[in-house]
Amino acid sequence: MEVISGSTPSSPVPGYRALVVDDEAPLADVVASYLRRDHFEVTVCHSGVEALEAAREVDPDVVVLDLGLPGIDGLEVCRQLRTFSDAYVVMLTARDSEVDTIVGLSVGADDYLTKPFSPRELVARIRAMFRRPRSVPAPVPYAGEQPPRVFGSLSIDLASREAFLRGEPIALTRTEFDILAALSSRPGVVWSRRHLIDAVWGEPWVGNDHLVDVHVGHVRRKLGDDPANTRFVHTVRGVGYRMGSGQ
Template sequence: MSTLSRPSASTRRAVVVDDEQALALLVAGYLERDGFEVQLCFDGAQAVELIRQVDPDVVVLDLGLPGLDGIEVCRGLRTFSDCYVLMLTARAEGVDTLIGLSVGADDYMTKPLSPRELMARIEVLLRRPRRAEVTTRPSAPETVISIGELTLDPVGREVTVDGQLAPLTRTEFDVLSALASRPEMVFTRRALIDIVWGPAWVGDEHLVDVHVLHVRQKLGDNAERQRFVRTVRGVGYRLGAGE
């Protein structure tokens, strides 16, 4: 693990967590050339505390860490941080993606990876607002929206259902907010990707399905009960009517 130093408030900070030291150093080099102050960690057990100390803007996190794996690291850091998390996996099975995103990762890439594509993905993530920031994207709703028992506050970036705060991740909130921006419109996966991840994003578009699944679960819905996010078969998704 690299020596910890306190960066200035204006410096973009990143933590790279991967037991493949050569890959971690390669990723760190690209990040540093892009202006990041980078801390390296090769062990999952130490990663959570390092992330707590550094308070990074983005974490590049390997899923298959020995000991405390990337799933547990992501779950742990989500108890205190809303940093962007891009997860790396050596396996392409859908279950790995599902589990990684379910604990709060924002995006994922499969190894072997292109460092240039990785940096493009990170830049896309960093263009998205944190919970405490006000979103100014033209596609986002500007006022509080109520749909049945659901309330979406785009300024506070909070969603409540039946009076209870729904624990949506940043990405899940952005997916729901995109649907709420045009409640009468059916969004294809690609349209949602362009809004939430950006037109430059390249990858498996079924990533959208995973996030929609998590949104539904956290809003008390499922594939049969679609009050708030409805599937339009063969096309995509649209906002529900709350019924």
């Protein structure tokens, strides 16, 4: 494991922490160098086991994770990572197919890039992730702290970034919470995939907008929302999604 500090005399504020995981050492070093120029503190690993150990040790803000790692592959690393970290995860894959994309996102990745890729594009996407708002403001200002948004047995607390179902906390990732916050900010209004991407990922984001479907599927599963009879997140065919009453 190699740790590369991204702080420099011209960067008085320490950067975010990044974990780069790829068994191709030259590629990992190139990615690390671009992140270092952007003032990230970078840890580089070349195996899944090493990556999980490093993630527990350095608590990264973002993980750049290769899908095709030897031994424990990127999917399993992401699965295990999601049990103790809410870091952004960008999956790198050598296979340009929608199946690989959907499977990668299904274990909690926030974005993906197909090799070969531009390191500048990777850094730009990571920048966009950190620029996106951590919560979606309510459409009407509230005097003092915003009260929780309640939809039947579901309560969404923007101040604490927590959601509760029948009083029990729901383990949502950052992206899942942001999608729920966006939808709940305008109950009953239909959000297209593009509008959700702009609200959650940010306007600079480019890529397959079907990743919204994957993350919405995660949210529904964690809410116990039956796709055949949804209470909270409804599909509007050919358009997008809207927040239901929870009844």
